[in-house]
Each structure stands twice: as structure tokens, then as C-alpha cells.
Amino acid sequence: MLFETQVEVRANKILGAEIFLLTLHAPDIARAALPGQFVMLQASPSPEPLLRRPMSFCQIGPSGSPATGPETFRILYQVAGSGTRLMTRLVPGDTLSCLGPLGRGFPLLPGGHPRRVVLVAGGIGLAPFPFMAERLRGSGIAWTLLYGARSAGQIVGVDWFRQLGGDPVLVTEDGSVGEKGFVTAPLARMVEEDRDGIEVYACGPDPMLRAVARVCREGGVPCRLSLEAVMPCGFGVCLGCGVEANRPEGGYLRICTDGPVFAGEEIRF
Amino acid sequence: MLFETQVEVRANKILGAEIFLLTLHAPDIARAALPGQFVMLQASPSPEPLLRRPMSFCQIGPSGSPATGPETFRILYQVAGSGTRLMTRLVPGDTLSCLGPLGRGFPLLPGGHPRRVVLVAGGIGLAPFPFMAERLRGSGIAWTLLYGARSAGQIVGVDWFRQLGGDPVLVTEDGSVGEKGFVTAPLARMVEEDRDGIEVYACGPDPMLRAVARVCREGGVPCRLSLEAVMPCGFGVCLGCGVEANRPEGGYLRICTDGPVFAGEEIRF
Amino acid sequence: MSAPMNLAVKLGPLHLKNPVLTASGTFGYGEEFEPFLDLNRLGGFVVKGLSCRPRPGNRSPRTWETPAGMLNSIGLENCGIDRFLEEKLPRLRKYRTAIIANLFGETIEEYCEVARKADAGEGLAALELNISCPNTARGGIDFGCDPEATREVVRAVRDVTSLPLMVKLTPNVTDIRPLAEAAQQGGADILSLVNTFFGMAIDIRSRRPRLSTRHGGLSGPAIKPMAIYLVDRVRAATDLPIVGIGGIRSGEDAVEFMIAGASAVQVGTGNFVDPLCSVHVLEEIETFLEKEGIQELRGLIGSLPR
Amino acid sequence: MSAPMNLAVKLGPLHLKNPVLTASGTFGYGEEFEPFLDLNRLGGFVVKGLSCRPRPGNRSPRTWETPAGMLNSIGLENCGIDRFLEEKLPRLRKYRTAIIANLFGETIEEYCEVARKADAGEGLAALELNISCPNTARGGIDFGCDPEATREVVRAVRDVTSLPLMVKLTPNVTDIRPLAEAAQQGGADILSLVNTFFGMAIDIRSRRPRLSTRHGGLSGPAIKPMAIYLVDRVRAATDLPIVGIGGIRSGEDAVEFMIAGASAVQVGTGNFVDPLCSVHVLEEIETFLEKEGIQELRGLIGSLPR
């Protein structure tokens, strides 16, 4: 089911450098949401910006902060431009129109029955993984989070994962916390060590996803990538979010409805 | 002095049918304001609407509600379209950019030394008069407020005037409170009774102002009219707010800088 | 609410149960909206532009947001007229609303071919000709920018179809009136306007165009005042019924077009912002008419003094 | 902040200390902005359009707000070139910034007359020719819509002035390139673009146009993507320096125009929204250059690959 409704802001808290956690009251959407799916959310109660913003489900119901009630979902967002900057101004009681859940998320049960799902997050690409890790834990599937960011100030939510029983492997470009460098380094080691035992779910900027896809392809490990694109509609109608399909006849896939999560081999990007 | 500053919302209260009182913290502007002047106020912290809205000073400093401190001013506004509708969403802590004080207001000392200034308000045209009445009282000049509105629900702020020692003469089109009809009826009676002793300051919709101007002209009573127009800039530069000048060489006056208050004989409208 | 209002309008040979259509390229093939609204509510919908053969469209990025608008360079991606007729149209026939096929080509022959096929397909209420396409025979100038080419292509299509023929004008011209006249001379029954305005945006950090195609088409509320102006101009030049398009997202926007002279409207970009936009527009038109005590749409359409 | 950056730019014969100008009709005669900003900060400013004789302008209402834009039909109200030279210019001469007179007429003779007078006035850095005006000799078609008329009027003015000559192009044409070429052939030193787009709005309750003149000119952020597109087109057609205009309200907007090919920009409607807009634009350009480690404006201007 898909819902087009008004959602109410319950909280909007700063967590890190220009990173915020927005709690929205929206019973229908919260109940229907799956990890890796997203909503199209009005960025501000005003008529500008014109288009809604795609935002992933980060947490559902009481998991993140029990006080907010079970009929909510949370969005972890980073200020990227004018729309997300306006979102920082949202206060409890504001209502926004919202469409969701949208898209095909990460598989709830990994395909090849691996021993472990490796979640790879780059920056704000962390957003879908608190929800995902919770579901994996609920299904008794082991998981590890590799979490890369520019610097310590961009690392948020580590406790969420600890509470779910997993200590994230942290990597920062400046070495201010965890290993210094890119998240693909520990990923490559894991692939090296245990190529038959793992499957990779990744979300982050395009260059990271490309690197992840390469490491996995070379290591023969299946991977699922959550892609981003400018999304005017989010429900498959504007054809604005095409990614080239990796198939002989060519053509484009719509990231919003054919994805946002794709198997590495489905796409050419 | 003219100030271009960020002002902070301190309160935004509903007073009547789509009529609100907005309290803004803005020390410089509050100190410099004169009755009948106005500000150009951003309607919402978002980039839309593009243009600021002209709004009169309704009260300055502690006069309205002592709790808000002396460095504030208040705006009485009515929902008229999309911008004023967005204003109803303002909450304490919001900041807006604001330019003012602008324009030439009502004379602080009436010209012909009349015994009494008659303030004539139509609907939201009441806005400048709480401030005006306070100043007149401070100067020891007697005043009477004639206040017309569509219906009782649109009548607000009567207590402010009572506290300043004057009981407003109320007129409603539907007779739901006060005299039934238009505010020009009691005005005509006052002009009739005391044409040498009064001077008229009016603010309201154009048809009302025209009627007031006619009554005053016919009765030989001086009048000052506060005009409205779409005002893109408010400081005399876009030439968008012209009103035809009543002079042999014709041409236009700018309502924002030559007014908004004009002597009845200055304009042709 | 009082008794449902009669909002039926006639656009020459095309009869609509109400004046709210959706614009080509913003409503897919209709089916994408089935989860959101009862398509029967609409006066009709115009499907994504169709060509003789399927087209993959342009590389990404294909869209960018601008103040109160958006740029697109989808590149007329579509499944081709054949697949539309075989796979999509049969599923749509159940709807009691006008299904309008939007067609384009790069030569007059292509226009005729796709129109001939569409004419043979059962269940279409009308054809809309998108003439904002480069005419390869004339050095790539859009058909719609050249009165001669407009007249020719409309006439050629007119000869191969008996369906009501709507011609969609481009706004990117010095004077739209000769184009409107040319479309009428070619045999158009209805004029729809406007298509998108040329626009461009640049990523100032990478110093590259935001769209893979460098420039694209601007749509959305930003263009509404220009579209209203063009409706006013076209109304002065022809007496064909007009369908107004450009930035409509509320009933009040639609009414503005109708007062300017449009007998019906198309909702475009508004569908992306809110998939229920077209139905809201319809409901708000009804509310407006009730509030203003207007009994018939006829009293509204073209009521702006000339 | 580090040492002040050198932002000087040369537009052919016109040297500016920085690339931020203000647009004609949005900055009065400069003096209106004295309470807000030090005019010396600006690269220059273009005064309200001047004609041979004073003009009262159009009846009200003259403006209306639209999504991310505004319509105006001020009607080129101005005090006339004589009074400008006598009363306004002497007061402005003290500023160390480029003062540019914007000129218009309805016949070639009028253009020449006003240009001749302006040329004689002391203290002007350049003339900007507004050719978006009806040419009464050719049935009222705007000079700027007709390459022949553009070439003629520019050439005639070129003959009567030795000041740097900037020609301001209208966007309301099918193809702007022949107009840019015509202005160059006529002897323009600089091209500025764009003037306003035709637009219209209607009060749906009274069913009357929002502007007394029925239609007017659209400006503001809404038009920015179209203006950027036109700068890109003009850059492909001529090698004259370009001044970009249209919806600029931030340094990033200005940089976008510069990457597209503009050597300088003009801030228009932005001045109404915030009288300090032009200075903010300048400061934000500086901040951008610093952040991106760009040493010279030259590295930015026209850096979009062709």
C-alpha cells in the first residue's frame, strides 16, 4: 500500500555536523515501510521548494526513542542544499505532505544464504541501515556495519547499532575516528577473508558505490546498491531518475520504482 | 533612520476571524517608528513568497502586552492571500528580514489645531490606530475612533482604545455589533455637527477611503488617507505603487515614500 | 455539497465531462496513477509522447529543480506507438474518460506514420500533436517555430486521421499568433499551449550543465504568467478552442487560464508534486464556481474582456 | 578574511572594479540606495531607463507577484534625459563606480537624440540601449525582435556616441543569436541579457488583468534558467563580452551566469526584495572564489565547456 498523507513533525534534532534526525507521525506509512524504501517528503510547509525530497526510512516506531510512540518513522538527513536547509527549521506541530512507502528496498532475506550481511554506509548513506539492521537482527541474520565518513563530526548513531548488538567499523577520511581512509579498505579485507560467507548492502555517494561494486565483483560477492538521483516524482512517472540498465538491449531503469536498491549487476553506472 | 535587519517573532496570536497580532523583537525599528509608517516584512522564513509584505505599525513597545518588552513592535494582520496565510504559521523564535520604518505617517500634530482628531478605520485598516491613538493621547489631543467592519467577528482590539480613554464607535455591515451600515454614516454626522473642530485620519479599503474623502471634502474638513497598493519594494525604487497626483501637470506619486498617508486633496483616486 | 455540477465542455469535436486533463509526459500511460485516483474523475488524460519506434531517452541527469519550476530533458523516452496500442491502450479502455495520445516525430513522414497507427487504435478520444520537435528536414529547427512547417505537418496528419486533432504549441517563439493561425489552417480542431520553455542550469562547483543534454524544458508555476499571456494572444488570433497548460497546481490557476480563454486545462508538473493534484484542481474549480455563484463553465471561459 | 581579492573585469572598453552591476529600473537613479549601501562597493549601476522627454508611466496597478517572480508594467516612467543630466548625474559623479545610463526611444531619431545628450553628459561610464521597445515606424514590433531594426538602431546610436555601448537584448524571440549578431554588426561593445519575459496575470474574482496594461514583463528567480540558457546561446554566436541578467539574488546565481559566459552581472528584482542584495551578491562571489580556491575571475568566466 502507498499513502499520500499529511504527516506531523514530532521532533527535529541535530545529531552531528549538519545532520539531523526528524521524527514524523504517520501511522499508515510507518506500518507499511520496509528497509531501503523511502518517502517523498515536502521539505517545508511553504510552497517552495516546488518538489518533494526523497528520504529513506531510518527508524520505525519506538526503536529510536521510545517517547515518540509506535506510529512514527524517523528520517536521518544531512543539509545538502536549500531544501534540506529548510528542513532544519521544522518544529513539532508542523505538517508536511508525504508520499510513501516508495521503491524496492533491500532484500529482507539475503539471496545466497550467507552467514553475514555487510552493511556499507558512506556518510548520510547510513540513513537506511538502523532500520535494516533491526530487521536483520529480528530475522536472526548476522550483520556488520562498515561506516565511512569524512570526519568524526559526521559520524552519528553509533549507539543505535551497539544497542542492536553490533559494533560498527568506523572509517574516516581524515582519520579523526576509526581507521583512516575509505570504507572500501575494510570491505576489501572482509571480502578477501570470507567471500562465500557474506553479502553486501551498500548506500552512499556514487563514487563509493562504484568502488563497492568493483570490490564485490572482483571478489565474487553479491551486492545490493541503493542509488540516488534527482527525483521529481518518486513514483515512476516523470522518468527523471533513469540509470542505465546493464542488459544487451540497453535502456534505462527508474531508480524510484525499479530501485532504489539494485543488484550490482543490474546497472551500468 | 531606516533599518534593514532580522527581526525575531515573539508571539503570533489569533484575535478574530483570520486576524492575528504578531509581536516582533526589533529594537532599532521599534524606537524609530512613527504612527502610520510601515515595514516591509518577509512573510515566511522560506524563500517564497519572493516579495516582502507591507505592514503597518500597530503598537510599539510595552503598550500592548507588557510581557513582551519595550524593544518590540506589533503588527495586526488579516489573512488576505498566500503571504498572509503563511504568516499565520510563524512561531516564536522564527526570524524574518524586515525593512523600516518606511513612508510618511499621519501628522503627529494635526494641521488646523482642531479640537479632535477623528480616526476612521475600515476592517484591517484599524492596524495603525492603536499606535496613533496612543501618541495623540500623549500629546493631549482628543480623538475618537470610528471603526467599521463586515461583522462582529472582524472587530478586534476595542479594549486597547478603551484603555487609552476612548470608546470606539462601532459599525458593522450586518449590524451584528454597533450601528448597522458603513462607517461613513457616523462620520457624516460628526462632520455635520462639528466641521470646524475636527480633522479626519482614515485607513481602510479604497471604496471606504473614497467615501471618507467625499464626506470630508463636502463638509470642508481636512482629511488624511492612508492608501494601499501592491508594493514590491516599499522604499521608492520600483515605481510599482503609483497613485495619480491631483495637480495640473499630472503624473504619479509613490504611495510608499510620498505616502502612504496623503492629504485628501493631494491625490486623484 | 450541493448537486454535482455539470462541468462538461465541448472543444470542437472533443467532448469532455470536465475541463481537467493531465499533460503529456507527466502522467505516464495513466496506469501509474491508478493507486492514487479514480481516473474516471478526470476530463481525460494525455499519455506520454509516442513515436513510431521506442526511444530510450537521454542519459541522466535528466531533471533539475529551479525556483518554482523544473527543467527536464527526458528526451521523449517512450515505448513506441505499437507497444502502446498493444499493451497499454487495451488496459485503459475500461475508463470512461477521454484518452488522448500525444504524438511526435522528426519528419512529416514519421508524424503521419504514428498518427495513422494511433487513428487505427481503438479507444482514443483525440490526438495531440507535439510539434516542439526538431525538424530534421529543415536543419533541426522545431516544427513549431516555423509557421510553414507547422501548417505542413498539421495538414499531413489531418489527412490521415479523423480523430479530433489537438496541436500543442511551443512558447519559444517571437510571436505565437502566426503559429496558431498556421495550425488552424493545417486543420487543427483544438490548440493546446504551452509546451516547456527553453532553460538551463549549471552546477557551479563542477562547472557542468545540470542536464546531460546541456539545456532542457522549463515547466511548473514559474511559467504560469507567460503561459497565461500566450493563451491571451492565441485567443486574439484564432477562434479554435484552447487548452491551457503551464504551472497549474490549483483550481484557481485553472480558472485563471479559463478566464483568459482556455476551454480546458492540463495539469503537468503538478502531478509530480502531488499525484492527486489533478483531482484537487477539479474539486477546487467546483468550489470556486459554487462560491462565486457561477452556474456554467461557459460563463467563465474567455470572460476576460478582450 | 584574507587580502581583498582583485575582482576587476574588462568588458571591451568598459573597465569595472568588480562584476556586480544593478539592473535598470530596479535601482532608481542610485540615490534611493544611499541609505542602505556604499555605492562605491558596486562594480557600477545602471539607472532607470531614460527617454528624450519625461514620461509619466502607466496607470496603476503596475505590478503583481507571481511564483518566484513578478510582473511589471511601469511603462518606463522617467524624469527625461535633460533632468537626469542636470539634477541627478551631478550628485552621482562623486562615486567611484561606473554609472551607466539606460536609454530608449520609439524611433531611431529618439534613440539618437537621447544618446547624443547622454554622450555629452559628464561622468557616464557607458550607455545601455534598451531595445525592447515598440518601433513605431514598423508597426510597433519591438526593435529587439527584428535583426534588421536592431542593427539599424545600434548603428545609428554608435555614430553619435564614443562611450562604451552596451545593447540589452530581449528574450522574447524564437532565436536570440541573429539578434546578438545584429547588435554586434551595428557596433555594440557589450551585450546585456535578458530583459523581462512577456507575462500576464488575471484577478479571477473581478476577471480583470492584474496590470492596467493587460500584460507586462516577468522578472525574478523564475526566469533565471531561461536567462542562463540565452547567455549560453549568445556566447555561441558572438565574442562580445556579456552581462548576465535574470533572477540573480545570490553570489551563486551570479557565478552560474559567469560560468555560462557572462563577464559581469546585473541584479534586478533582487534589489526590491532586499536593498542590500547587490552587495550580498558581491560578497558571496568573493566567498565562493575563496572557498573554491579560484584566484582570478578570468578562470571562471565562460568556463562551461562549449
Ligand SMILES: Cc1cc2nc3c(=O)[nH]c(=O)nc-3n(C[C@H](O)[C@H](O)[C@H](O)COP(=O)(O)OP(=O)(O)OC[C@H]3O[C@@H](n4cnc5c(N)ncnc54)[C@H](O)[C@@H]3O)c2cc1C
Ligand atoms: C531514494 C533516496 C533516498 C534518500 N534518502 C536520504 C536520506 O535518508 N537522508 C538524506 O539526507 N538524503 C537522502 N537522499 C538525498 C536527498 O534526497 C537530497 O540530499 C536532497 O533531495 C537534496 O535536496 P536539497 O534541496 O537540500 O538540495 P538542492 O541541491 O537545493 O536540490 C536541488 C534539487 O536537486 C535534488 N537533489 C540534489 N541533490 C540530490 C541528491 N544527492 N540526491 C537526490 N536528489 C538530489 C533535490 O531533490 C532538488 O530537486 C536520498 C535520495 C534518494 C534518491
Ligand SMILES: Cc1cc2nc3c(=O)[nH]c(=O)nc-3n(C[C@H](O)[C@H](O)[C@H](O)COP(=O)(O)OP(=O)(O)OC[C@H]3O[C@@H](n4cnc5c(N)ncnc54)[C@H](O)[C@@H]3O)c2cc1C
Ligand atoms: C502601507 C501598507 C500598510 C499595510 N498594513 C497592513 C497591516 O497592518 N495589516 C494587514 O493585514 N495588511 C496591511 N496591508 C495590506 C497587506 O500588505 C496585504 O494584505 C498583503 O500584502 C497581502 O499579501 P498576501 O500574500 O496575503 O496576498 P496575495 O494576494 O497572495 O498577494 C499577492 C501580491 O499582491 C500584494 N497585495 C495583495 N493585496 C494587497 C493589498 N491589499 N495591499 C497591498 N499589497 C497587496 C502582495 O503584497 C503580493 O505582492 C498594508 C498595505 C500597505 C500598502
Ligand SMILES: Cc1cc2nc3c(=O)[nH]c(=O)nc-3n(C[C@H](O)[C@H](O)[C@H](O)COP(=O)(O)O)c2cc1C
Ligand atoms: C518530465 C516532463 C516530460 C514531458 N514530456 C512531454 C511529452 O512527452 N510530450 C509533450 O508534448 N509534452 C511533454 N512535456 C510538457 C508538458 O506536457 C507540459 O506542456 C509542460 O510541462 C508545461 O506544463 P506544467 O507547467 O504544468 O508542467 C513534459 C514535461 C515534463 C515536465
Ligand SMILES: Cc1cc2nc3c(=O)[nH]c(=O)nc-3n(C[C@H](O)[C@H](O)[C@H](O)COP(=O)(O)O)c2cc1C
Ligand atoms: C520594475 C522594473 C522596471 C524595469 N525597468 C527597466 C527599464 O527602465 N529599462 C530596462 O532596460 N529594463 C528594465 N527592467 C528590466 C530589468 O532591468 C531586468 O532586465 C529584468 O528585471 C530581469 O532581471 P531580474 O530578474 O534580476 O529582475 C525593469 C524591471 C523591473 C522589475
Ligand code: FES
Ligand atoms: S523520480 Fe520520477 S520516475 Fe523516478
Ligand code: FES
Ligand atoms: S513600492 Fe516600490 S516604489 Fe513604492
